[in-house]
Each structure stands twice: as C-alpha cells, then as structure tokens.
Amino acid sequence: MFDAALAADERIEPRDWMPDAYRASLVRQIAQHAHSEIIGMQPEANWITRAPSLRRKAILMAKVQDEAGHGLYLYSAAETLGTGREELLDKLHSGRQKYSSIFNYPTLTWADVGAIGWLVDGAAITNQVPLCRCSYGPYARAMVRICKEESFHQRQGYELLQTLSRGTEAQHAMAQDAVDRWWWPSLMMFGPPDDESAHSAQSMAWKIKRHSNDELRQRFVDICVPQAASLGLTLPDPDLRWNEERGHHDFGAIDWSEFHEVLRGNGPCNEERISRRKQAHEEGTWVREAAAAYARKHSDSLGEAGA
Numbered sequence: 001m002f003d004a005a006l007a008a009d010e011r012i013e014p015r016d017w018m019p020d021a022y023r024a025s026l027v028r029q030i031a032q033h034a035h036s037e038i039i040g041m042q043p044e045a046n047w048i049t050r051a052p053s054l055r056r057k058a059i060l061m062a063k064v065q066d067e068a069g070h071g072l073y074l075y076s077a078a079e080t081l082g083t084g085r086e087e088l089l090d091k092l093h094s095g096r097q098k099y100s101s102i103f104n105y106p107t108l109t110w111a112d113v114g115a116i117g118w119l120v121d122g123a124a125i126t127n128q129v130p131l132c133r134c135s136y137g138p139y140a141r142a143m144v145r146i147c148k149e150e151s152f153h154q155r156q157g158y159e160l161l162q163t164l165s166r167g168t169e170a171q172h173a174m175a176q177d178a179v180d181r182w183w184w185p186s187l188m189m190f191g192p193p194d195d196e197s198a199h200s201a202q203s204m205a206w207k208i209k210r211h212s213n214d215e216l217r218q219r220f221v222d223i224c225v226p227q228a229a230s231l232g233l234t235l236p237d238p239d240l241r242w243n244e245e246r247g248h249h250d251f252g253a254i255d256w257s258e259f260h261e262v263l264r265g266n267g268p269c270n271e272e273r274i275s276r277r278k279q280a281h282e283e284g285t286w287v288r289e290a291a292a293a294y295a296r297k298h299s300d301s302l303g304e305a306g307a
C-alpha cells in the first residue's frame with residue numbers, strides 16, 4: 001500500500017504504515033529544517049534594536065517571529081512521526097542534529113538583513129516550494145504556509161537592498177559588501193553536490209525530495225542573476241555567465257572545504273549560536289512550566305464541568 005500510494009502520488013499520513021527508514025529520514029530532515037528556523041532567528045534578531053526606522057523594525061520583528069512559527073509547524077510535523085520536541089531540542093543542543101550551515105555566518109551590517117532576505121530566504125523558497133509536494137502529508141502542508149511567508153521575507157530583503165543600492169555611495173557599498181559575503185554560503189544551503197549527497201537518491205525515490213541539490217542550486221543561480229542586475233549589484237563570481245547551449249548560467253567552483261568546516265562546527269558563529277540557543281531554552285523553562293500548569297488546570301476544570 002505504501003509503494004502504491006507513492007506511485008500514485010498520494011500522501012502518506014501519520015497513521016499509515018511506512019518503512020522505518022522512511023520515518024527516520026523524514027525525522028532527520030524535518031528536525032534539521034526546524035532547528036534551522038529557530039537558529040535562523042539569531043543573525044537577524046541581532047539587528048532589531050538597531051533597525052534604521054520604525055517601519056523597518058516592525059517588518060524585521062514580524063519576520064523573526066515568523067521564523068519561530070515555522071519552527072513550531074515543523075516540530076509539530078516531526079511529532080506526528082512519534083518524535084517529541086524535547087528530544088529533538090536535546091539533540092540540537094548536544095550537537096547530534098544539524099541545522100543549516102548558513103546561520104553560522106555573522107550579520108556585520110544592516111545590509112546583511114537585506115542580503116539574508118533576498119538570498120537566504122530566496123534559496124529557502126527555491127528549495128521548499130517542491131517540498132509542498134513531499135509525499136509525507138504533514139510536512140507538505142506545513143511547507144505551503146511557510147513558503148507563503150518566506151515569499152514576503154524575500155520581497156522585504158529585496159526591497160531593503162534596492163533602497164540601499166539606490167541610496168548614497170556608502171549605502172550602495174554596504175549592500176554590495178553584504179551580497180559579496182552571503183552569495184557563496186547561500187549556494188551551499190542546497191547541500192553537497194549530487195555525487196556526494198548521501199540521502200538524495202533514496203529521498204527522491206520516496207518522493208520526499210523532488211529535485212536534486214544541484215538542480216535546485218542551478219535554478220537559484222538562474223533566478224538571482226537578473227535580480228542582481230535590476231538591483232544594480234554584482235554577484236562575486238568572475239565565472240558567472242549565460243551558457244546558451246545549456247540554457248543556464250555557468251558558475252564558479254564552490255569551496256566545499258568551507259562547507260565541511262562549518263558542518264564540523266568550525267564556522268565563524270557555530271559556538272555563539274548554540275550557546276545562545278541553550279541559554280534561551282534555559283531562560284524559557286518557567287514559561288514552559290507555566291504553560292503546562294495552565295494546561296493541566298484547564299483540563300481539570302473541563303473535567304469537573306463534564307462531571
């Protein structure tokens with residue numbers, strides 16, 4: 001029945017039988033995705049207190065809050081596979097589960113908020129729109145709403161960079177510097193090249209992933225080139241050019257040693273991100289306890305009312 005459902009492009013739902021390896025791989029990917037959303041709040045939250053206007057501040061606060069919401073949808077999707085949130089957070093805090101490499105880079109200037117919106121959210125959308133057709137129902141449905149919100153995030157980043165790019169010389173230079181620093185790490189978000197991707201073949205056979213890492217990376221490059229031109233900014237790759245025969249842009253070699261170093265915990269901000277996350281978790285203990293006490297009291301009084 002599982003194979004037939006996949007072949008017919010039907011959704012697998014929480015109570016359906018599924019192979020243990022399918023369940024484990026989904027938990028692995030969804031957990032990494034959820035962790036990325038909540039760790040990803042940190043680099044941008046860094047700029048909330050220094051946003052240059054009330055309008056920019058309100059937008060940034062809404063965006064960072066959206067990322068927390070995405071984490072919640074995704075932890076809930078993982079829960080439908082029988083894995084609790086406490087367990088997943090524990091694995092994140094102890095380094096047993098990954099989060100996206102991109103969030104281990106620092107946000108040095110206000111323009112980085114724009115570059116993250118344009119490039120990081122842009123890459124996230126490119127990767128996640130096909131996940132709306134993932135074979136596992138709860139993950140696919142969570143992705144629909146997440147993608148809508150990510151589109152808003154991408155637009156605000158683009159608009160922010162456009163404003164800076166058309167501003168003073170110093171503002172333009174700040175926007176260009178941010179794009180120079182975020183471009184290559186954004187390409188790494190799509191994961192290792194296809195011939196080194198451990199999970200792609202199986203995940204595509206299970207229709208969890210619909211496209212390979214390299215296919216999505218190429219799609220992203222093709223989308224960004226004209227957008228960079230209309231922003232009046234350049235992409236930091238001398239080998240980037242249109243290839244008439246392929247119908248795609250060729251681009252330069254990615255420094256995969258940097259990617260592996262970041263995954264090993266040696267990126268510029270790995271330690272800072274995890275220790276901040278653990279601190280936030282500890283400081284939130286009283287909130288979780290209060291919410292649990294309230295829920296208990298509420299269910300007790302509902303019970304009394306029923307009796």
Ligand code: FAQ
Nearest residue numbers: 033036037040099100101124188189190191197198199200
């Ligand atoms: N960083 O065999 P593959 C966001 C790991 S968007 C760290 O190719 P797979 C929005 C991979 O887990 C970012 N690790 O793996 C936002 C595996 O390790 P494992 C999150 C990476 O799963 C914006 C190993 O390398 N989006 O947060 C990375 O088939 C702004 C081998 O790789 C998602 O997670 C990486 N870049 O493909 C929030 C999307 N790449 O598990 C705040 C859903 C690979 O064996 C602010 N995930 N690895 O220990 C996916 O689509 C896939 O999991 C891939 C990787 C494409 C990321």
